[in-house]
Every structure is written in structure tokens, then in C-alpha cells.
Amino acid sequence: MAVGEPEPERTSRAGRNLSAALIVGIALFAVVVAALFLWPPGVVLLLALLVALGATEVAHALRRVGMNPTVVPVAISAAAIVLSAYVSALTAPSAPLLPAPVGPVLRWGVVGLAVIWCLAWRMTRGAQGYARDAAASVFIVGYLGVLASFVGLIIALPDGQWKLAVAFCCVVGSDTGGYILGATLGKHPMAPKISPKKTWEGMVGSVLLAGAVGIVLTVVVLHLPWWLGLVLALLMVVFGTLGDLVASLIKRDVGIKDMSSVLPGHGGIMERLDSMLFAMPVAYLVFFAYLWWQISAAP
Numbered sequence: 001m002a003v004g005e006p007e008p009e010r011t012s013r014a015g016r017n018l019s020a021a022l023i024v025g026i027a028l029f030a031v032v033v034a035a036l037f038l039w040p041p042g043v044v045l046l047l048a049l050l051v052a053l054g055a056t057e058v059a060h061a062l063r064r065v066g067m068n069p070t071v072v073p074v075a076i077s078a079a080a081i082v083l084s085a086y087v088s089a090l091t092a093p094s095a096p097l098l099p100a101p102v103g104p105v106l107r108w109g110v111v112g113l114a115v116i117w118c119l120a121w122r123m124t125r126g127a128q129g130y131a132r133d134a135a136a137s138v139f140i141v142g143y144l145g146v147l148a149s150f151v152g153l154i155i156a157l158p159d160g161q162w163k164l165a166v167a168f169c170c171v172v173g174s175d176t177g178g179y180i181l182g183a184t185l186g187k188h189p190m191a192p193k194i195s196p197k198k199t200w201e202g203m204v205g206s207v208l209l210a211g212a213v214g215i216v217l218t219v220v221v222l223h224l225p226w227w228l229g230l231v232l233a234l235l236m237v238v239f240g241t242l243g244d245l246v247a248s249l250i251k252r253d254v255g256i257k258d259m260s261s262v263l264p265g266h267g268g269i270m271e272r273l274d275s276m277l278f279a280m281p282v283a284y285l286v287f288f289a290y291l292w293w294q295i296s297a298a299p
Contacts, residue, residue, distance in 0.1 A: 028272065029172070033165070040161045044086045044152045048079040051148045054269040055079075055140050057259035062136050064254040068129065069136040070121040077114030078145030084110035086152025107149075114141050147277040150284045157287055159222065166217045166229070167283035170236040171275050173213035174206040178241075181205025195248040198241075206237045224290070232286050236279045243278030247271075 035042035052075040059069045088107035118137035122130060154164045182202025190198045210233040218229025247270060251257065259268030 032168070036161050036165055040155050041086070043161075043164070044083060044155065047148055047151050048082040050269050050273060051082050051144045052076065052079040054259075054273050055144045057268045057270050058140050058144070058250070059136075061250065061254045061256060061259055062140075064256070066129075066132070067136040068125075068133045069140055070118055070133070073114075073117045073121045074137050074140045077117060077141050078148070080110055081107075081114055081141070081145035082149045082152060085149030086156060089153045089156030111141075111146065114145065144273070144277065147281060148273070150281040151276075154280065154284050154287065157284075157291065162221055163283075163287050166214065166221060167232065167236060167280065167287075168276075169217055170210045170214045170233045170283075171240045171279050173233070174210040174237045174240050175275060177205035177207070177209025178202040179205075180209075191245055194245050194252065198245070198248075203237070203241065206241065207234065210234075210237050228286070228290055232283060235282050235286060239282045240275035240279040243275045246278070247274035 032043060032046070035046060055075045055078040056071055059071045059074055062069055085107050088104065115138055118141060119134050122134050122137065125133075151164065154160050154167065157163055178198075179202065181204055182197070182199045185201045188200045189196055190200050190203060211230055214229035214233025214236070215226045216229070218224050218232065219226050222229075251259065259270040
């Protein structure tokens, strides 16, 4: 390197700017954690915004393969589903806000209206390509809006903000452990046709770190059995990885590396949401099943 020439930026094996990725990652984590404990509804509002932006990213990506989803209805509908799920969950005895029957009606009513809006909006462009474009719109609403809405349902559970924090940390632990072991020891691709850089060694790292995080936080923070933390962590690894692979398939199909470049060192909003989208519904089911088991087993 010549004298006076700036030092090149450090990049990962995936070609990411490590410094930028670290700074952005810590900032995002800090914002989410601060909102989670200072004002839990703020997490839902932040998620609704991210989901709207993510829906826009996916909509523009699908246009590369001839699909033309209705961007405005898709983005607004996905965000509305996230918000309505949280509000509807507040009909639970632990956090009554609305009369009990209103909750399910509100949540599924918004989902139904979202689908209708997307289908009706596309009618103005005629019959040519209607089925293809309408299917793309409904796909995005379900993929982002419905899956992300489980975050609000988790927060509405008893001690919901703590439960969400534990599930969130398990997913982060899975991503971090997978990256560390995959980058240093990864030699055996797990899904070479989908994501060549994802290895079985990385999966071991995901299980180890997420398992440790899940067990410790479940016992120390939630005061629940260690085995529940282990089950949660393993499911977060499996379904978080599945979400990452599905996102990779979409990007590979449309011929892009990242959905956008809005987050330095990370890519687009979807690069941060893909694992969470698949993991959070499962986390909700784990916590709900354990809560139901506790109630059923009570004398």
C-alpha cells in the first residue's frame, strides 16, 4: 500500500463492510432494546415502519421478474396488520383494552380488508398479468404483515416484553454463532444451491450460542425452566435459518444480492427481518403453549 493511501475497509467473507455492519447492528439492537423496556408499544410501531419498508423492497425486487405488486396498498396493509395484531391482543385478561370479542374480529378483519384492497387496487391496470401481480401482492402481505404480527402478540403476553427480548436474543445468538463458526471453520455447505456460504459448521455455532443464550436468559430473566429455553433456542435456530434461506431463494430468483443498500454493512431492511419473520410465530407458539400448560396443570 502506497504511503498516504487510505487503508482499505475490512470486509467479511460475504463481502460486507465489517465496521459499518458492527456499528449499524449495535445501533439497531440498542434502539429495539430501549424501546422494548421504556415503551413496549414503540417496538410495534418501529416494526410496522420496518415492515412497510421491507414490503416496498420486496415489491421492487419482484418487478425484476415481471411481477408488479401494488406497492402502496402492500406497504400500508402489511404495517396495518402488525399494528392491529398488537391492539387485538390487548383484549387478553392480562392487558384488557377492548372487549374480548373485538380482538379476533379486528385482527382478521384487517387481514381480510388488506387482501381485498390489494386485489381491488390492481384492477385498474386491466386483465393482462392480473393473476400474477395480485398473487405477488398477497404474497408480500402474508410474508411480511402476517408473520411479523406475531411480535405484537408476544408483547401482549404476560411479561411479554421480556419474552420477546429472550426470543430476539436467541435469533441474534443464532446469527452471530453461525457467522463466527461459519466464517472460521465453515467447509461443508448446508444448502449450496440456495445459500453457498451457509455451512453445517455455522449451524453448529448457531445451536451452541443460541442454546447458551436461550437457557441462561430463560432461567435468569423469565424464571422459567432451562429446558424451555433450550427448546426455544433450537426452534429459533431452525426457523430463523429457514427464514434466511427463503429470503435467499427470493433474491437468487430475482437476481440480486441484497434487497437494497439502506443499511450500511447489512444491505436492506429485509436482510435484518428475514430470520425474525419465521422465528417469531414459533416463539409465540412456544410461550403460549407453556402458558396454557401451566394453566391446565394448576390445581
